[in-house]
Amino acid sequence: MPIEVLIKALFIFFVVVGAFAPVITWIERKQSAVMQDRIGANRADVAGITILGLMHPLADVLKLMTKEDVVPRGANRVIHILAPMVGALPALIAYAVIPFGGVYTFGDRTISLIAANPDWGLLYVFAIGSLATYGAVMAGWASNNNWSLIGGLRASAQMISYEVTMGLSVVGIFMVFGTLQLQDMVLAQDATFRVFGFLEVIFGIPIPWLDWLRLPAWGIFYQPLAFILFLTTVMAENKRPPFDMPEGESEIVAGYFLEYSGMRFGLFYMSEFIEIVVIAGLTTTLFLGGWTVPWLTQETIIGWIGAAFGVGFATGLCVLVHFGSFMLKVLLMIWLQMALRWTLPRFRYDQVMDLCWKAILPLSIANIFVTGLVLLLVRG
Amino acid sequence: MEIPAILFYFFAALAVISALAVVLNVRNTVAAALNLVVTMVSLAVIYVLMEAHLVAAIQIMVYGGAIVVLFLFVVMLLNLRTDTFPPGRQRLMKLVAVPLGLLVLAQLLRASGGLPEAPPVPQGFGGYRQLGIALFTDYVLLAEMASLLLTAAMVGALILAKRKID
Numbered sequence: 347m348p349i350e351v352l353i354k355a356l357f358i359f360f361v362v363v364g365a366f367a368p369v370i371t372w373i374e375r376k377q378s379a380v381m382q383d384r385i386g387a388n389r390a391d392v393a394g395i396t397i398l399g400l401m402h403p404l405a406d407v408l409k410l411m412t413k414e415d416v417v418p419r420g421a422n423r424v425i426h427i428l429a430p431m432v433g434a435l436p437a438l439i440a441y442a443v444i445p446f447g448g449v450y451t452f453g454d455r456t457i458s459l460i461a462a463n464p465d466w467g468l469l470y471v472f473a474i475g476s477l478a479t480y481g482a483v484m485a486g487w488a489s490n491n492n493w494s495l496i497g498g499l500r501a502s503a504q505m506i507s508y509e510v511t512m513g514l515s516v517v518g519i520f521m522v523f524g525t526l527q528l529q530d531m532v533l534a535q536d537a538t539f540r541v542f543g544f545l546e547v548i549f550g551i552p553i554p555w556l557d558w559l560r561l562p563a564w565g566i567f568y569q570p571l572a573f574i575l576f577l578t579t580v581m582a583e584n585k586r587p588p589f590d591m592p593e594g595e596s597e598i599v600a601g602y603f604l605e606y607s608g609m610r611f612g613l614f615y616m617s618e619f620i621e622i623v624v625i626a627g628l629t630t631t632l633f634l635g636g637w638t639v640p641w642l643t644q645e646t647i648i649g650w651i652g653a654a655f656g657v658g659f660a661t662g663l664c665v666l667v668h669f670g671s672f673m674l675k676v677l678l679m680i681w682l683q684m685a686l687r688w689t690l691p692r693f694r695y696d697q698v699m700d701l702c703w704k705a706i707l708p709l710s711i712a713n714i715f716v717t718g719l720v721l722l723l724v725r726g
Numbered sequence: 727m728e729i730p731a732i733l734f735y736f737f738a739a740l741a742v743i744s745a746l747a748v749v750l751n752v753r754n755t756v757a758a759a760l761n762l763v764v765t766m767v768s769l770a771v772i773y774v775l776m777e778a779h780l781v782a783a784i785q786i787m788v789y790g791g792a793i794v795v796l797f798l799f800v801v802m803l804l805n806l807r808t809d810t811f812p813p814g815r816q817r818l819m820k821l822v823a824v825p826l827g828l829l830v831l832a833q834l835l836r837a838s839g840g841l842p843e844a845p846p847v848p849q850g851f852g853g854y855r856q857l858g859i860a861l862f863t864d865y866v867l868l869a870e871m872a873s874l875l876l877t878a879a880m881v882g883a884l885i886l887a888k889r890k891i892d
Contacts, residue, residue: 422754422756422757424757425756425757425760464779465779465853465854466779466780466783466853466854469779469780469783469787469854470783472783472787473770473782473783473786473787473790474786476786476787476790476791477763477767477786477790477791479791479794480760480763480794483794483797483798484760487756487797499798502794502795502797502798506791506794506795509787509791526854
């Protein structure tokens with residue numbers, strides 16, 4: 347059992363997060379270039395080979411590693427050095443409860459493709475997320491620079507505010523699926539529902555000729571408002587544009603990481619990109635059905651393929667198909683975050699706060715009420 | 727020794743050391759606040775080992791996360807360069823605090839000697855389901871009263887803050 351957990355942890359660390367994060371820096375450069383009608387990163391090469399600019403992450407790492415690590419005069423040395431690590435740790439460990447594949451039975455062994463599946467899975471993510479503030483606040487305070495301090499204070503206010511709405515915006519999802527375990531949530535989404543089924547259940551009007559019109563039982567179809575609210579709040583938690591108040595290049599230079607150089611700056615930079623992967627994984631799990639394939643449940647796949655080639659082969663195929671489906675959805679969510687980052691203009695600081703407390707908070711509470719009412723009508 | 731026991735002793739020691747660092751760090755109040763975070767998170771790990779998962783999550787979310795606010799108070803309200811308490815007052819505080827602390831320690835040592843054997847943990851103990859059911863059936867009046875109290879405190883804080891701005 348511990349070895350199985352270790353393998354999964356290493357898999358997540360190296361494949362899902364470790365390999366993704368550097369590639370995302372390339373995606374960001376190329377996508378922004380395409381959106382702004384430029385060519386984009388294409389100069390870094392190894393012996394003349396550029397592979398569409400994919401050598402740039404390598405060049406980045408070399409540059410950051412060889413830069414001098416400066417601690418400014420008058421700064422608190424210990425906290426200054428600790429801050430990037432404290433900032434990166436939550437991003438790295440939050441992934442532990444996100445499933446990257448389903449539950450498979452090979453003979454008498456059952457394998458669940460998730461590193462840890464505690465009873466309180468989603469609460470774990472939120473708890474870890476609430477610790478993510480410390481990296482920015484510590485960095486801002488310890489740098490002995492007024493811009494940094496303002497950045498750190500902005501980061502704390504923004505992240506504490508959006509934590510509240512982040513929790514409230516997904517309460518509807520717990521209510522629909524009745525669990526906090528992320529693997530169970532995805533298993534519940536591996537199904538379909540009748541689009542007009544509510545007419546029969548609530549009003550007693552059966553319409554059998556529309557029964558073929560089915561949607562995957564994904565969170566986004568049950569809770570479309572929650573999807574938008576959740577995506578907004580997690581993007582604000584990640585402090586990227588349009589919510590980049592703590593960095594605010596045009597007003598407070600670079601905010602909380604202004605006094606960082608070399609690999610310590612690189613750690614802040616990387617934790618932002620790792621958080622993008624975590625956000626994409628979490629939104630996929632909660633709203634886009636995780637590893638499921640739409641309209642094609644695991645039993646159906648095993649039933650069809652298993653009849654022809656044997657159940658073991660069909661289950662193995664399922665593992666590959668599900669992992670591919672999960673990665674495809676994660677990539678889609680990463681693309682969406684990048685597109686939003688390069689499309690939307692920045693908010694002003696008071697607009698960020700107004701959006702949180704005056705728009706998202708009331709809407710998420712209204713969402714909880716409406717969800718409760720509908721569940722009461724449907725399930726009795 | 728089993729893994730849970732090792733984890734328990736490690737995090738218990740960490741909690742005690744960082745708690746000591748909170749009270750002994752009179753010069754650097756920010757470091758004291760950060761040590762308080764370490765104490766809270768180590769306590770959360772101990773709650774996980776005790777199967778109280780929801781309490782652990784809330785411990786980190788409410789206490790661990792809220793110390794940021796304490797940190798900001800320290801940064802914005804206290805003058806970090808000098809000791810703000812006058813020495814005379816500090817001596818008086820030490821005179822009161824040390825005997826009180828010793829008294830609590832003596833009580834703890836006395837109580838820990840005669841503890842009864844803990845009953846086995848029931849199925850699903852400490853989960854959100856059990857806590858939710860208890861909170862919204864048996865203790866619903868108390869839960870609502872607590873939420874009203876918090877709302878009143880929030881409204882009061884808002885009024886105080888607004889009066890200064892307008």
